[in-house]
Amino acid sequence: MASIEFKNVIKRYGAGPKANQVIHGVNADIADGEFIVIVGPSGCGKSTLLRMVAGLEEISGGTISIGGRVVNQLEPAQRDIAMVFQNYALYPHMSVFENMAYGLKIAKVPKEEIRARVDKAAAILELGHLLERTPRQLSGGQRQRVAMGRAIVRQPKVFLFDEPLSNLDAKLRAQTRLEIEKLHRELGITSLFVTHDQVEAMTLAQRMIVMNAGRMEQFGTPEEVYHHP
Numbered sequence: 001m002a003s004i005e006f007k008n009v010i011k012r013y014g015a016g017p018k019a020n021q022v023i024h025g026v027n028a029d030i031a032d033g034e035f036i037v038i039v040g041p042s043g044c045g046k047s048t049l050l051r052m053v054a055g056l057e058e059i060s061g062g063t064i065s066i067g068g069r070v071v072n073q074l075e076p077a078q079r080d081i082a083m084v085f086q087n088y089a090l091y092p093h094m095s096v097f098e099n100m101a102y103g104l105k106i107a108k109v110p111k112e113e114i115r116a117r118v119d120k121a122a123a124i125l126e127l128g129h130l131l132e133r134t135p136r137q138l139s140g141g142q143r144q145r146v147a148m149g150r151a152i153v154r155q156p157k158v159f160l161f162d163e164p165l166s167n168l169d170a171k172l173r174a175q176t177r178l179e180i181e182k183l184h185r186e187l188g189i190t191s192l193f194v195t196h197d198q199v200e201a202m203t204l205a206q207r208m209i210v211m212n213a214g215r216m217e218q219f220g221t222p223e224e225v226y227h228h229p
């Protein structure tokens with residue numbers, strides 16, 4: 001687990017007179033193990049903020065720290081993060097086990113260690129009985145759990161969720177939301193969850209960052225944000 005600190009974080013796309021500043025000095029201190037939702041209308045900069053934490057987007061100014069370490073110059077693989085996306089692309093020809101183990105195999109984690117980590121993730125996500133199936137033999141919800149399992153086995157210090165619920169039907173959305181809550185309860189991993197959906201934000205957040213036009217307008221518990229809009 002790790003704290004996350006945003007210190008006067010700025011993002012500009014492009015350079016020179018045509019540069020477009022889309023993040024205007026975000027400051028926020030996030031504690032170890034917190035579940036933070038970043039919410040705001042489309043185009044306000046949520047995704048950009050998340051991608052800067054992930055190392056997928058350069059930081060134009062200020063610093064982002066994870067666990068007290070400035071990560072501005074670190075590659076994604078050095079940041080101890082795992083990202084869960086809208087589209088949970090699994091390898092179709094691999095079993096559930098192989099899908100979850102693949103990244104660890106590439107990283108040369110010993111076989112027994114891989115087995116132990118996959119088994120633990122499978123237990124949390126109730127995938128134990130599905131390890132030999134291929135993605136085609138799974139329901140939509142099961143596929144998503146495999147994708148989350150793939151993120152868990154990396155043992156990241158931080159989870160980044162980029163609108164993971166927005167393409168789902170109502171039933172699957174509710175189910176996945178509960179799984180994400182359970183995951184956080186059991187593993188306590190510091191999480192940043194991006195959504196444009198106010199209700200989703202209120203439901204999931206311990207604290208929420210309300211963004212508007214590249215600025216952080218509010219940062220507080222759902223109660224605080226609701227009572228002081």
Ligand code: ADP
Pocket residue numbers: 013014020022040041042043044045046047048049
């Ligand atoms: P959100 O996730 O809240 O919808 P984004 O972070 O995707 O917002 O976008 C914030 C702003 O940055 C928008 O004005 C968007 O058009 C712009 N933007 C996002 N990505 C790029 C990019 N790769 N190049 C230029 N502008 C971008």
Ligand code: ADP
Pocket residue numbers: 076077078081082083084102103104106107150151
């Ligand atoms: P591959 O993506 O080829 O299956 P890896 O899992 O080793 O193999 O990932 C390659 C790169 O992508 C590494 O830098 C790794 O840190 C990054 N990466 C892969 N999956 C994730 C994830 N869920 N979250 C964050 N980074 C990831």
